[in-house]
Amino acid sequence: MSNAPTLIRGSGSLVAGAIAAQIVGGLSAQMSPFTVAGLIDGFALSERDAGLIASAELVALAATAIAFAPVLPKYSARRVSFAALAVTLVAQSLSVVTTSLAHLVVLRVVAGVGEGALYAVSLAVVASHCANPDKVYGYFQLVWALGSVALFSGGGELTSAYAHRGVFALMVAVSAMLTPLLCRVPGDRTRSGPTEVDAGSRNASIAGVMTMLGIALYLTASAAIYAFSAPLGERAGIGTRAVGYALTAATIAGLAGAGGATALNIRRGRALPISGFMICFVLTVIALCCSRNPTLYVIALIASAVIYYFSLPYVFGLAAALDRSGRWAAAAGSAFLIGFAVGPLFAGIVISAAGYVAFAAVCVVISVVAWVLLLGASRLAAEPC
Template sequence: MLALRTTPWPLVAVFTAGYLPPYLLPTTVGRLDTGLPLSATQAGAVGSALLLSSASAGFLLASRVERAGARTLARFGLALAFLGYGAASLTTAVPAVVAGAVLGGFGSGTATTVAATRIAAERDPHRASTAGLLSVSALAGAVYLTVPHLGRSHGLPLAAIALTALAVWPLTGRLPAGTGTSPAARTTSGPLPHRRSGLVLAVTVLCWSLAQNSLWGVSGRIGLTQAGLGDAALGLVFAVALGAGLMGVLAAGALGPRLGRAMPVGAGTALIAGCIVVSASATTPTAFATGEIAWNTLYPVVLSYLIGLAASLDARGRWAVLVGSASSLGTAAGPLAGSVLSAQAGYAGMGLVLAGGLLLVAVPMTAVALHTGGRPLLPGTIRRRGGTPAALVAAATGTPSGVVPEVGAAEQPVVEIDVDAPALAVRGAYDTAGPRQAAGAPGPGPG
């Protein structure tokens, strides 16, 4: 019940509206080359343009959400998404479809930027991001199961995205006028913190996302041509995989920060690399289904921790937005990279290359998680590994706040003290002055 009361549902809704287009990319692109006079390559280019537009919104607006206001910017983005995707779904003119997709992509990226910025300022960003991934996974699964029964029109998935933006619009009234109203935002103005860690995370997440979507872009062809599945069986595998993804998100929400972020990010990425090898090299329906379901179970788990890790680098959410935009760039380039790799090295060779790349980027991502501690620290607190924040200990024991270093303070060196030599002196001081005066420690009270 506490989790339900503290989850920022308006932000989750805006997050869902912004993240839905990448989740529906396979069906969106797949219907463009069947409902419109476009080749498969041209349809993929339209999808890439949509995601590039979404990513550009994040890069342009990462530092402007606070100035424009979360409510205003979210409404602006949702309006663009509704108008752009709605117009693209109602026309068969290719230039109009492209323009609508690009306009809608910018709107989706704007909504994602607002959601990422505000989630980063939450007390528990991992819970909020996990709820958002759960919501968008459930909605995307419903669309995948429903749209095939409504026809082969190219506009159906685009209309689903537009209607989602329209449905989320009323909830933006509960967003604050600006992110600067939060205490965390007021205390973290200035240049980007953790520049090196943030840059490393952005670059590695771009590569991580590219590898995921390289496989996603050709998974349908692998299932049909190499694993020997039919259309109905392939659809069933993808539906079960999406359901497994929901279970993965629920597991991530239940675990929360208990495992930190380094282990889920590093070990999870290594397991995903193995799943990609299994899926890409599958020659039987069982092997293909096993790889796809396991991969889709792990992918949202690791993604939720990566979002939380990016949010922990800056309470104003700028790194969360920039890392999310870098992920969108990887998503946009993924299908093209997968097609090129599979054409040059075959599906199995593509899987080995992608898996090797994931293992390489897992190392710096894990290092960032270890270096930053995986979560933001409150001002004036130090969190012991697996322990209680020192500020809470100080408040409970009466220790003056002056002995608790501020965030960013240099760590004190650890030195060895020979306790044998001064033992008699300490004992004498203890006997004559009492323990409090001998130790020089203030008492628990004001006297």
């Protein structure tokens, strides 16, 4: 029997469904800079309070993904997807029309529950049905990069015009448009396949925990920078609308990162690419937080997008390699979401208490710890270094 990395029959349809689940599940995280900016404008909130509300949704998202990770193989991925979509669409729609801040917080948490289930499904389906998850996760990032060109342009305009209502309405529209593609999510339960390490071995368990911690820490720093990219832009003399267009340009450039990861794949292992993107990320953090030069801000923002889209296929691929039933991949998605949930809150607290330079210093320390953990997990998983 050939060992060539191929996908199962009907893989194109499966990947389309997984990508739809990924986008609907991850949309609130992707649009978090506009959510934060919209809440600040729409409810006259402080940076800390806006970050707290954004984090509440992402915490619910992460907690749901964590809860679903160990039990997903027992259920039909398609049924879970449609149930989660219904919850998400109702909560997102009501978020547009409510005038109560308290009600809005509750609705964002409910939306996070549906989004978390969809996000976990998207990762677990690929890990359990595809022989080369790294490459498919690379396709995820290519689609995110292409789609975000329109999302960021529209998000900047709608948030500038309608504050939080504008960005929430955009999320409703995108989720509704992608609904038909969820029919392509497999109706069967996820299955197990060959792994790079014995899924039940001590090394696999340790590598899995290290991978989750590394992803959570890396995304905490990355999401903190990303969620406050609009305030960072204003600090550099760039308004919210202009930040939207800067993010659009960054996303177009991010295609190079996603394409590079897809082309390079794991021919040189994962340790070298992981080291490369972590070093570059630290440099962009310093540039974004420690300079008020608008040109340097735009350059660093573009670089951060390239790094982000390049990095995710490798960290998710590492998790998928540990257990092809999809449990570690879904758990890695949970860790990703935990980082996105904690990031805005962490950023708001540190910036309010100590300023942007101290915020950069803390992000650098967190990133170095994440780098060490991911390298250790790569070696335990017997990846070539």
